[in-house]
Amino acid sequence: MSMNREGRPSRPEAAEGQTTTFTGNRALMLEEPLIFEMDEADGTGLDFESAPKVQQRLGGFERIRPISLPGLSEPQTVRHYTRLSRQNYAIDLGLFPLGSCTMKHNPRLNEKVARMSGFADIHPLQPADTVQGAYALIHELGRWLITLTGMHSVAMSPKAGAHGELCGLLAIRSALEARGDARSVILVPESAHGTNPATAAFAGYGVENIPATSRGRVDLQALKSRLGPDVAAVMITNPNTCGLFEPDMIEISRAVHEVGALVYCDGANFNAIVGRVRPGDLGIDAMHINLHKTFSTPHGGGGPGSGPVVFSEALTPFAPLPFVEKQGDRFELIEEETAGEHHGQTFGRMTAFHGQMGMFTRALSYILSHGADGLRQVSEDAVLNANYVLRELDDVLDAPFGASGPCMHEALFSDKGFGGGLSTIDVAKALIDEGFHPMTMYFPLVVHGAMLIEPTETESKATLDQFIGALRSVAERARAGDQSLKAAPIHAPRRRLDETLAARKPVLAYREPSQAEAAE
């Protein structure tokens, strides 16, 4: 059996035979070819006015060769993408308990607001007088992010969580360099998201791991013994990726600051504490906020995200450009030109324009809709739902840190006790057949066969009870070594897919059959 680095099988077991249809369709489940297989000569779904006759000024670089882009009429196009959409699971369809991903309901009011022409149809380089409302919106969202986190300032331009991490580390490094003490190492707990060490390396730092305790927390003694003059920062996720709050966080921050280093917090799990805990009260210097998690901007099948970063007072002078500043009754965009006067220590620009405006409108709409009472209720319900899942299942699934008390917004189980060579992936795939998206699998790495379940506040008790019942039944089968689990899913649009084949002989673009043969 082929295994990947996470120790899970990446090649499917052979499937049993099943009834077929002439079309390959199964009632509402419709097979759909690639657009490249549907093309008719000169197809298009758009009509254009005819172009005025002019002398071309293309410098002699007119296209000669065909591009080979297929075109479909509008009805074909609508049907193609509608059919494809039906092969996706989504939060609109049901519980999507991917741990660390905070798949909560995406309110449609936010979609409506983001599409107001005053936000959607304005250009990033318009004169400041013509976009005062847009600057005001960015400023207002920033103000609430500062308030909710108890921090000193915010950088709005980072494009996603990992980009926010980069923003935080560049500010940290700039601050250290400004005092003539660049340093070389970032410490990262072994349970961290992969983006943390990757970001540290992308920012030019070496990375070292800090171990976890048997209670799933950062090992404070190990951390303290490693801290020294070469350490630039510690990146900590809190609540951490085991779904637990770091009770020593204030002590950790104090120890890090004592050696002249800084504290970066991965804010991916902010949903657990929003309205109840302000990271600024924990001694944090920088933290990104995934607007596409805590503040419900839709994940869109892989983005776009948005990762504003809040800073402590110490890091504020080093924040990136551009940013919006309120000057009297007006809002101004501070760019390279005007940074010199007050913001000469900025580390510079990290993206072309001002950030993910389309996500800002949605996130502000979300914050105003929930308000102060609602946001606090969000974190309480998210934590309540996760603890309910944890306690309703810890008799059939091993909860490695269950004995150490309540979890935060996600419940963590291991594959301990599964029989017959079954693993987490088999449970996950069986959940697909039960109509649920699986939990995060094999992460965090500190737990064997990890299953990380984040139900979020979006779920009703009835939905949770159904999910708990489904997972209980699958877990019991796994404990009994039921080999039929290895064939799961059997009701999804596809059976298990061969990841080994995909990586060994990568086919990353469509080729016409004749070209594909020639390339063999």
Next chain:
Amino acid sequence: MRYLPLAEVDRQAMLRAIGAKSIDDLFVDVPEAARLGRKIEGLADHASEMSVERQLGSLARQNMVAGDVPFFLGCGAYRHHIPASVDHLIQRGEFLTSYTPYQPEIAQGTLQVLFEFQTQVARLYGCDVANASMYDGSTACWEAIVMARRITKRTKAILSDGLHPHYVSVAETMARFTGDTLEVASPRLVAETDTDRLLAQIDGETSCVVVQYPDILGRISDLSAIADKAHADGALLIAVVTEPVALGAIRSPGEMGADIVVGEGQSIGVGLNFGGPYVGLFACKEKFVRQMPGRLCGETVDAEGKRGFVLTLSTREQHIRREKATSNICTNSGLCALAFSIHMTLLGEKGLRQLAELNHAKAVAAADRLVQVPGVELVNESFFNEFTLRLSTEARPIVRSLADRGLLGGVSLGRLYPSVDALQNGLVVAVTETVTHEDIEALAAALQEELA
């Protein structure tokens, strides 16, 4: 609280099931000093849909909407017509509210779209392979420079002076921390691009040459000679395309020998959105695929032998390789990639060529009309849908005055290069299919009055 389904009776029942007396019991790990005992300051309690819509609507109305006025801004973000079906389809919940396709059996919709998107981008750029998207053009550009460093094991990148100044800024920010050397220059207000400078600077220590095509002033130049010289010295050519519609009219960078082609995809399917979210495009030659950043979707089969798609070659990525990954990128720009792909499917080659032809024709007509205004000269000999005017006075105040008259007349080079005196009279004007004859006449008339 319309988004929260738990009723109080549910909460009490669940607390009992857990064995907790109150919700506070679940937050025991939070140190006393960090527990916020009060509500968030200054934030009102929850509000109705109507109330929130009203609040945000009042902010939206304070902006001058591009579609309401004669509009000529470009420089990395372009206003094109987006077919109605694009926005309808991307709002299907199965696309909008799904996650990164980590469970491929129930994400074939997203995965097949990504495979089609990758193919469309690769073909448009004239490359073998493309990835599943980056954040935007500027970050894709830096990632390309990093990739070239990995491939060539050299650290010197030469940036054309026609590269978007924000893209240059992003690269400069990053290079300060990574130790890469960037050779940069400011453009000159002339018809020729800096090809000669680039050819003279490429040497055996060069990792890559980065050239925008068409460039920030709208000029189109031959990339082949740069590619040849770069390759002779063991360096790579990175081409940057900020206006993908141009490639419906002019030949692709891949055809001209570019090794990596990156750019902004916003023009196709994605609105202006005040700068984001946009979609970074990233393509290269097949031999470099294992050095690419970001997600890649690949074809495979399922246990019944049916074709299907998965995310693949993930040993390049952060969730597997951690600090040894090719990039730290995780979330990309999936939904914008979907919008791009749908719009491109509607266009097809025929539509893209028509759209490009229309853009170019309108731009030529606009350039011809605007140079009739006393005090206006055209800098470009070649351009696609964007060109640079040299005004008889500084362009920046003119742009502001035009806005006061209700016209968004272009991007002044003073806005982009505030410290370069020689560029202050430059005005970059973009003319897409959305611009009408009346818009052009209105701009010409207003410019004439402003320059008189």
